[in-house]
Amino acid sequence: MASPAPQHHHHKRPDERTHQAEADRLIAPGHDFGTVTDTISKIVLQRQTPKGWWLGFAFGFCLLQLMLYAIGNLLFVGIGTWGVTIPVGWGFDIINFVWWIGIGHAGTLISAILLLLRQEWRTSINRFAEAMTLFAVACAGFYPIFHTGRPWIAFYWLLPYPNTMGLWPNFRSPLIWDVFAVTTYATVSALFWFVGLIPDLATLRDRAKSKPWKIVYGMAALGWRGSARHWHNYETAYLLLAGLATPLVVSVHTVVSFDFATGIVPGWHATIFPPYFVAGAIYAGFAMVLTLSIPLRKFYGLEDFITMKHLENMAKVMMATGLIVGYGYMMEAFFAWYSSNTYEEFMIKNRMFGPYALSYWALILCNVVAPNLLWIKNLRTNVTVLFLMSFVVSVGMWLERFVIIVTSLSRDYLPSSWGLYAGTHVDWAAFIGTIGLFITLLFLFVRFLPAISIFEMRTLVPAAEMPEEEEK
């Protein structure tokens, strides 16, 4: 490179470099603007689609067909095809809705909150974490829309618009709050994601070899040319969006928790729900980011950009939020005892030793016991352990929602109206189907859009470091 040597503050000879420094770096040495650009854009622009991509895509696409079956079955047969009935009127639909929405939260946390906190390590993981958010919200949205049975006539009580019946939604209902929170979340996440993509789409437009792709990426890039004037407004907009997404992400799972907390069902009516749900969301979300980033970096050889440092930081956030969630479980048990309320006391006993005790203890094992292994540095920096741990946490968080929703509803105040619940094969098809949708969308994303933010990675290479100002 013709550029002057970058001014490093701490000069170290390679042999002096400790193992620690190697583990701490966010980008491998030897990269410049060009190599960063080419390495990431090559994944998208390569003509030959890797065989592994086809395998993964086909797998996701097959699972997606189960969703088609579940939707078809629901629309032809009716809502009775799901396992929900009285007394458990909320089942897999709400469990899966909360599970998916929670997963999305890590994407917004990484892209917005960590940006405001100036955590540079977010840079290489924010793009696909944001994509994960969008796809998780799409999967989540499926459930509330289809649990209405006939969604095309359900909109008048979900959204406020002048309809022929002259009806308006009840804005005092947490379910309407949810509609507003989730649609806003989906819209803002999509906008944030697209704004981040604009400069990279311009890079793809300039790198693409074939005319049709030049035109496609060119149209998507909106004529971006990297002008200093544009960057100035762009940076302002990006920062403002981060500032807006931060309270948004906290509010979304808070509102989701209100669906439960404003009810008078024992085990739901708790003030601890909002913070405990938000922590759980971030916990589940970071687990999913790990599930995705570990194979992504391996398969596409992105270890230079998604380093051990990134994985370790994510493991730390995951463990910290896991401990908060564990505190939430403790408080639920404590309040049940301290309230001296028969129903609350029964609720926790029923959770621990009732018909769903196995789910409860499995959730404690997955969410409270297992993540404590990450206190040990050797385990925290072991890719295999992290990958397995991310699945354990995802399972644990699904069980948490199952336990909260089903145990409380199945045995509330009147023993005469108790009843057990289990998902039917259609419930399972819908759940596995949304996993298929998620996988399918992710594979399409990785093939057609840069999975790592190219322009933000350029700011991390040594050549981007400006020498200190002497004047002023």
Next chain:
Amino acid sequence: MRAPIYGLLAEFHSPHEVVEAAKKVHEAGYRKVDGYSPYPIEELSEALEFHHSPLPKLVLAGGITGCLSGMGLEYWASVIEYPMNIGGRPFFSWPAFLIPAYECTILFAAATAVFGMLALNSLPEPYHPVFNAPNFALASRDKFFIAIEATDPKFDREATKAFLASLGAEVVELEH
């Protein structure tokens, strides 16, 4: 007489070079100038004195509009158009209405930030003369550029070209 041109485009190889050059271009009195870089360089915007972005004020206005629209919609629907006694609660149950109003605040503010940024940058703009320069595709990779427009009062085709070349750049003419 040669055909009129859009301006001159100077190519630099490092962020440091382009920032130093931008300072000199600004000192020399050129004002119809723009810098181009593959990633945001705060120093480059500063050197060209692009200080003010009206975006924060627009976003504030968007947020206030969103909040008032959300609350207004709820008031209109629940008090005027479709008053319903639900559990004896007042028609105007403002504490419950805060949540949708809050979400509308963020929705409108975020939309203003995105569409405001695009409007201020006059994007989408599929065609621009700088794209005519053969090397300009590298502005999205690893090269840095400064363009001076021919409409600048100080612009002189030959003198400006010589000036830019003296800053260590490769200079090309930009056709319209």
